[in-house]
Amino acid sequence: MNPDPQPLLRLGRSPALRGVCRVPGxxxxxxxxxxxxxxxxxxxxxxxxGLGGDNASTAAALxxxxxxxxxxxxxxxxxxxxxxxxRAAAAALDCGNSxxxxxxxxGLLAGRPFTSTLSGDPSxxxxxxxxxxxxxxxxxxxxxxxxxxxxxxxILPPLVIRGGNLRGIDYVLPVASAQLxxxxxxxxxxxxxxxxxxEPGLSRDHTERMLRFLGAPISAEPGxxxxxxxxxxxxxxxxxxxxxxxxxxxxxxxxxxxxxxVPGSDVTIENVGLNPTRTGVLDAxxxxxxxxxxxxxxxxxxxxxxxxxxxxxxxxxxxxIAGALALRSIDEIPALAIxxxxxxxxxxxxxxxxxxxxxxxRIASITRELRRAGIAVEESSEGFTVTGSAGRPPKGxxxxxxxxxxxxxxxxxxxxxxxxxxxxxxxxxxxxxxxFAEILRxxxxxxxxx
Ligand code: S3P
Numbered sequence: 001m002n003p004d005p006q007p008l009l010r011l012g013r014s015p016a017l018r019g020v021c022r023v024p025g026x027x028x029x030x031x032x033x034x035x036x037x038x039x040x041x042x043x044x045x046x047x048x049x050g051l052g053g054d055n056a057s058t059a060a061a062l063x064x065x066x067x068x069x070x071x072x073x074x075x076x077x078x079x080x081x082x083x084x085x086x087r088a089a090a091a092a093l094d095c096g097n098s099x100x101x102x103x104x105x106x107g108l109l110a111g112r113p114f115t116s117t118l119s120g121d122p123s124x125x126x127x128x129x130x131x132x133x134x135x136x137x138x139x140x141x142x143x144x145x146x147x148x149x150x151x152x153x154x155i156l157p158p159l160v161i162r163g164g165n166l167r168g169i170d171y172v173l174p175v176a177s178a179q180l181x182x183x184x185x186x187x188x189x190x191x192x193x194x195x196x197x198x199e200p201g202l203s204r205d206h207t208e209r210m211l212r213f214l215g216a217p218i219s220a221e222p223g224x225x226x227x228x229x230x231x232x233x234x235x236x237x238x239x240x241x242x243x244x245x246x247x248x249x250x251x252x253x254x255x256x257x258x259x260x261x262v263p264g265s266d267v268t269i270e271n272v273g274l275n276p277t278r279t280g281v282l283d284a285x286x287x288x289x290x291x292x293x294x295x296x297x298x299x300x301x302x303x304x305x306x307x308x309x310x311x312x313x314x315x316x317x318x319x320x321i322a323g324a325l326a327l328r329s330i331d332e333i334p335a336l337a338i339x340x341x342x343x344x345x346x347x348x349x350x351x352x353x354x355x356x357x358x359x360x361x362r363i364a365s366i367t368r369e370l371r372r373a374g375i376a377v378e379e380s381s382e383g384f385t386v387t388g389s390a391g392r393p394p395k396g397x398x399x400x401x402x403x404x405x406x407x408x409x410x411x412x413x414x415x416x417x418x419x420x421x422x423x424x425x426x427x428x429x430x431x432x433x434x435x436f437a438e439i440l441r442x443x444x445x446x447x448x449x450x
Contacts, residue, residue: 280328
């Protein structure tokens with residue numbers, strides 16, 4: 001009996017996972033395809049669009065600004081209107097659970113000569129927005145929000161943005177963040193003068209790749225940590241082009257970890273994005289002695305795409321995930337923590353303080369779930385350690401993922417090795433990977449819906 005009205009996934013100890021599969025379109029690239037599609041002058045056809053709730057929030061926000069976005073399964077048609085064609089929305093733009101929607105729209109709307117309100121669900125309403133408001137205010141936008149009790153000068157959603165008349169700035173980001181960087185790029189394209197952005201580390205660079213492809217005046221130095229947006233002499237037009245979104249490596253990560261820890265597994269994921277700013281998960285799993293082959297087979301709009309095969313090669317060994325490797329696998333740390341939980345030795349996840357301000361406080365939520373499963377963990381402000389069970393099965397039981405899709409999926413993967421059944425509240429999984437259970441089952445996992 002499920003006393004809670006939330007649907008549950010039930011996972012049991014599973015036999016070897018085997019097969020070839022694809023995962024839904026990359027969430028980060030899908031946001032950008034929809035948004036930059038709206039900024040083109042003409043029709044943009046998107047194939048392989050992400051199917052999750054976050055991407056639906058971006059599509060709905062664009063519609064509220066007067067853009068026609070038609071979605072049918074994984075195909076979308078966006079009638080681009082350019083920056084100048086956007087119209088003030090009649091009500092607050094609901095960004096749902098999606099930090100990317102809120103922060104990218106902050107940059108977009110900071111440059112528009114009208115007032116907009118951005119709101120979100122309870123999780124998004126706790127996430128820091130001062131980091132994006134501060135530089136946009138320096139560019140001339142007026143942005144107000146709720147006072148953030150946790151951070152001096154911080155603000156929280158809902159945000160009210162009075163945009164227009166921006167000027168370019170030189171800005172060093174306080175944290176490496178693709179959402180923040182992308183917001184400043186979108187504002188910079190609408191500003192007078194140049195905008196120079198420097199990141200302390202290289203975060204995912206999908207914005208730079210896609211905007212350059214569409215003809216935006218943006219350049220990055222090799223290595224990408226410094227970006228220049230120079231709209232002087234630009235006619236303001238992005239040229240429409242069809243977009244093929246590769247599969248989401250961040251979704252694939254859960255299947256890769258599952259295959260690396262369930263004995264006898266051999267899983268191949270095809271058509272998945274292999275952008276080097278995102279492939280930290282593959283390097284981290286290799287450092288843990290997983291047997292992984294990745295092969296680039298194509299390129300789509302400057303994004304490498306390919307196939308990844310993982311075979312369970314016996315026991316994993318502990319690793320240290322820190323610095324640039326942690327940044328390149330930031331969304332995959334919950335999945336990697338599960339690999340560490342089965343490994344031999346003590347793994348360390350360092351320089352991952354940003355996890356505290358994701359959809360949940362992921363350091364707190366993943367360490368709590370690992371502890372519940374009988375795994376020894378230690379938590380610090382900027383990271384955590386996991387002492388692997390060296391193959392001893394974890395405990396099953398009822399998972400409390402704090403309504404965070406990645407914590408739910410990570411806990412589900414751990415459940416594939418538990419002796420008792422594992423129950424995971426499942427409706428938040430649809431934020432990024434609505435077909436998670438179906439694909440896991442097609443590979444042979446013992447997964448059912450309750
Ligand atoms: C994202 C950037 C990252 C990442 C998030 C998606 C993006 O966040 O964690 O899931 O699409 O730009 P930050 O910009 O906060 O690092």
